[in-house]
Structure formats: C-alpha cells, structure tokens
Amino acid sequence: MRILSILRKDLLILLRDRGEMASLFLMPLAFIVPIALVFPPDGYNLNADRKPALPVAMYDIVDGAVGAQAQELLDLLVQSYALEQNTPAEEAAQLGPAVQAACAKPGPACDEAAGREKVLRNWRTVALIVPEGFSAAIAASERISVTLLYNPARNPVERQLAEGVLTGATMRLSIEHQLINGLRQFGDLIALAPEEVRRNIDRSAEFEATPVDWSPALSVVSVQPTAALISVTPNTLQQTVPGYTVMFVYFMIGAVAASLKLERNTRALRRLMTTPVGRGELLAGKVLSALLVSVLQIGVLFAIGALFFGMTLGNAPGALALLTVTVALSAVCLGLAAAAYNFERGLTLVLIVAALLAGCMFPADWLPPVLRVVNVFLPQTWAMQGFQDLITRGMGLPEVLPEIAALLGFAILAFAAAVRKFNDEEWRR
C-alpha cells in the first residue's frame, strides 16, 4: 500500500515536470512529424526506385519467344510496374555468389534467383514467377498459377497492391480466353463481337478444347520466404518512429535522476527515512512510476505513428508489449544508476551520441563496422533492433528474445549498481 502512495507521488511529480514531459513526448514528435511528412516513404532505402520495380522470371517460352498469353500478362503489368528481366551480369554479381552462379547462363532461372534475392534483401516488395506452359494452359482454360514472392516485412499494403494488380491482370486474361472459347461455339454471335475480341478469336483458333468450367482458371499463389533470411532496410516510418521513440525513451534516465536528486536536495529523502517507509518500497515506487510513464511514452508515439502516418506495428502485439516494457525498464534502471553516480552533466550529449550509434536516426547498417561493434554496449541498439525485428521485419517473440534478454541485463546491472551506491549514508545525507 505504501508502494502505491510512493508511486502516486512520483507519478504526480514526473507528470508535473513540464520540461521532462516535453523532452519525453514533444521532442520525439518534433523529429518524427516533419520527417514523416517530408521524406518519401522509401527515404531510407537507398535502392528504392521511383517506379515500383517487379522482377519477373518468365519460364513460359514457346519457340524461343514468350508465350502469347504470358506476353499479354506482361503487357498488362507493365502499366503498373517497371518489369525486371534478363538480369545483367553486374547486378547478378552484386546479389551474391548464388545468384551469380544461377546467372552463368542467362534465362528465367537467373531471373528467379535474382528476384528471390532482391525480395529477401528488401530491395523489392514482390517478385513474379510465370511457370512453363502458362500460355498453353490459359488458352486451354486449364488451371494454372503464377507465383508471387513477397517480403512480409514490407508494408502489407504494397504487397496487396501487387497482388491486386496481378490478380486483376490474370483474371482478365483467363476470363477473356474462356469467353472467347465460348463465343467460338456460338459462331453466329462472332459477328457481334467487338473488333478486339474477334482478333483474339482468330488467334485462339489453335485451341480446340471447350471450357467446362467458367470460374477463373488462373490463381495467384503468394509465397513468403523464411523470415530468418530477410535483411531489411526499413521504410521512413519504420525507421523514424521507433528510432526517435527509442532515443527519447532513454531521456527518462535524466528524468529519474532529476526526481531522485530533487528528493535528495530538498531533503525529502531524509524525512522519508524518519518515517516507517523502507528503502525497497521507495525504489519500487520510483521505478514503477517512471516505468508507467515510459510505457505510456512509447505507446503514445507508436500510436501516433500508426494512426496518423500509417506505420505498421508488425504481427506480434504481445511481443511488442513485452519489448516495450523491457525497454522502458532498462531506461528507468539506468536513471537510478545515473542518480546514484551523480551523472548529470553531459548526459544529454551522451544520449544523443548513443542514439546515433544505435541507429535511431538512420539505419545502423550505414555505420562503419567499427562502430557497429561499439554499439553492442548501448541499450538503445538492442531496443532499436528489437523494435525493427517486430515492426520492420515482421518477426515474433522468439526472434526478439535475445534483445529482451540483453535489455533485462542492462536493467539488472544498472539497478544493482544503483542500490550498491545508495548505501546508508547516501540515503541519509
């Protein structure tokens, strides 16, 4: 019960500290909002093209040329996408040895390997594989499917868009052919058919089968590569919102330190020690109140990102919540340690540099390898990595357990160091 009293008191003090509240809630928004509004969605993706690119592996080759129906499909898709075929050798080399090997001989196998790799690397949202016999099947109104490889980590809207375009194109294709076949049976109606249809009928003379099934013969199968292989460049929001949230969550260190310092300087702590309250209760109350504010902070910032800027939150809300609490806890415990060791001057600068190294302001992949070793020692790195795993890479709890463990490690170390320093004299001073 006393813990609740202390929690309420600390919460009140924190919430009434306008400066701290501004640096926890308004400062990150001051970064997030302009960046989200001004930068293009692929602002952090150096390989982004202006027109969405669609790698295509075309196996449907008839007499050395693309099958007629397959070509029709490509003609439809080219309206929406920049199609990528005949992977150039330099690009294949860039995509790694496996792709390079597959591209020893140019052709669909090379394009498929390249397309797969591009999706894995998140250079592309989707890649299309058109199987052998596609044109023949469409012409015969038989069932056939094309394969759409997609990256689950990208914005699902982009994928749905690709699926939509592809489904639309294939439906049109297959229904058109079914219709034409049907019309052929009613020869007298052919004269009524529009010019374009009549041309198609002429061309479809080579197929004699009659449709028995009028449902669309062609379907799109979407295939998700295994998550562990995906390396992802986050989009602008996936980078910016978690980035500045993580950066400013750790500003709680300053807030906690300030609140403890106020308690010491006003000697309120001394008075507390003359009451029956225990040291453990005091610490617990302080930790819990700051934890609440930190979790609220992350929640508000992510909610703003999601509601106003369409940021995605990944597929594992439970893991996201757990990670959020762990991140907040590490910040709060570091705050206790900062208070215990009187680390106050220069704290802001350290937090900014740490955020930079941890990849809060731009993807950590951009850092030179030396610095990427250093940032293992920063909780921000782990927080950022965890959020990126969940939000950008679409992973789940098992994949972020290492990050959660690392953050808990930081929290426990900081807490132990703080408690050690707050020896009897410290409390009573």
Next chain:
Amino acid sequence: MPASILEAHNLVKKYGDLVAVNDVSFAIEEGEIFGLLGPNGAGKSTTISMLSGLLPPTAGKAIIAGLDVVRETAKVKQIIGVAPQELALYPTLTGRENVRFFGELYGLRGKALIERVDEVLGYVGMLERANDRVQTYSGGMKRRINLAAALVNHPRLLFLDEPTVGVDPQSRNHIFESVERLNREQGVSILYTTHYMEEAERLCHRVGIIDRGRLIALNTPRRLIESLGGGVIQLGLPGADESVRSAVAALPAVRAASFLAPEGAGLPEADQTSATGGQGKAILKIEALHSNEALLQVLHYCNEAQLQILSLDLLEPNLETVFLNLTGKSLRD
C-alpha cells in the same frame, strides 16, 4: 518524578576527525518542551539525526519511550515526528498532497487520513492555501507545511529543527502558537533547536546550550539567566593588559573578568591595540555580582588608572548573554 520520553546517553558523532557531537547527555520529560540552543555548526541537527534514527551514533545511545533508537528504529519511527531544518517537501506537490503523502506512509487511510490532514493543516493555519503548490509558498508557509507534515502521525515526541529559519513574523507567530498549543492541549513532548535565544526563552521549559558539539549548560531559561548574577559589562579598553584584568577582577562587586577575543567585536581599534602591544586583548568582559555597583567601581578604577574607555556595554541578562559568558562568542555569526 515524571517519566522521560527521551534519554540521550553520552552521544558522540564523528565525521572523520571532526567531532560533530561530543558526549552529549540529557533527558526530556513527557510533556516538556526542551530547547537545544547553539550557533550554526554546534551539532544540533546531528544530535536530532541520531535521536530520530537517521544516523547511527559513533558512541552512546538514545532511548525513546523506553525503546532503543538504533535497535528498535521501526517502533520509534511511529512515535516521533520530525520537521527537518531543511524544507523536506516536494515543491511541485501542493501543501495538502505533501502532508497527505507523509500521512499515507504512516498507514493512515481513507476518512481518517482526510480528517487528520485537514486537522494538521488547520493547526498550522494553512487550510486556505493548502491546494497551492509548495513552490508558490513564502518561506514561512513552507515552514508551516513542514511542521504539519511532522504532525500527521500523532507523534508523542516532536523534533523541530530550527523551525523558524527564514520565516516572516506572521508565520513565526503561527509556529510558536502551534508549538505551544500542541504541547498544552495534546501533551506532545518537543525537542526544539534554535539559534535564536528569544525563542528558547519564550517556548522552552528547559534549555540545553550546545557549542562545538558539547552540551555546556542545561537548565530552565530563568536559572540559566540567574547564573549570570548581576549581569555582564563589556568594556573596550585599548592597551589593557593582564594587570588591569586582575585588578578589575578583584573589585568587590565583580565576580570575574576576562578578555574577549576581538574577532566578533568588530572594533576597528582592535588592530591598533594589537599593534601597540595590547596583543588584541581590547575588550574586557566583566561578570558583575551587582551591575550598578560593579559599573561604578569599574569606572572609578579606570579613572584612577587613567585608562581610556573606548566602549561600554551593559549586557541584558538573557540567554544570549549566558552563551557569550560561557563561550566568549556571540550566538549569531
């Protein structure tokens, strides 16, 4: 014989080489207002810290209501209330929130808590401003909340450490009245520290005078003042030496005479006299058996001996003079 609510037995607190409290013993009786009077740095706050279980004594022990303060701290904490010298309040909380918070720490809940908070706020005359933040209060109002927070748990023994420092006259009166009422109406025993002798004289049943960690006198204010006998005369006598001092001390109406270090006196002549061989012994402090007669005899002696009198002070018989007489120093710095 009334029971003692507090007993301090040979308390010592050392900070390295510094002996902040040096072998201090006294007892406070149930229902008594006990004053600790001494200048800044005398060891008053350190004594209170040891008595309230904040600081472990280097040596000695403290008993409150029969409980050992070090070994039974938890029980002692329920009995005592402490208003620290520093304003131990949260500036961004209101007066009421502060008092309420400390009340909750003593386990007060619900209606009992609300009533008690109102009661103590009323006691110190802070009901009207109770819902404003402490940071908007004057020094005196903060002091009153500080006192209210110390009262919230119905303490039997109250420690008030310099409760009137930096306080406007109105708040000061409020605090005096609260302290007197608490003691009179509720029988609360109080340990009151101050470096203002008027406060000790007005409020305290008994006063301990403390200087440099040592308790150098302990009695009722009246007895302490009476110990001065006929009063104290301070005489500025440049060039006076040991022979002058002994001659003055030998006068029939004089009990004792001694030189006062010139530091606190602030006389510009002090430098001059030391330069002329007076070794800085410029001011002679004379304890009189009877002030009028002593004055006449001293003046007569100076006249005969052709000593030039630069200044003459007849000190009012009060605790300030008692302190000066005991230590050769002023209470204020």
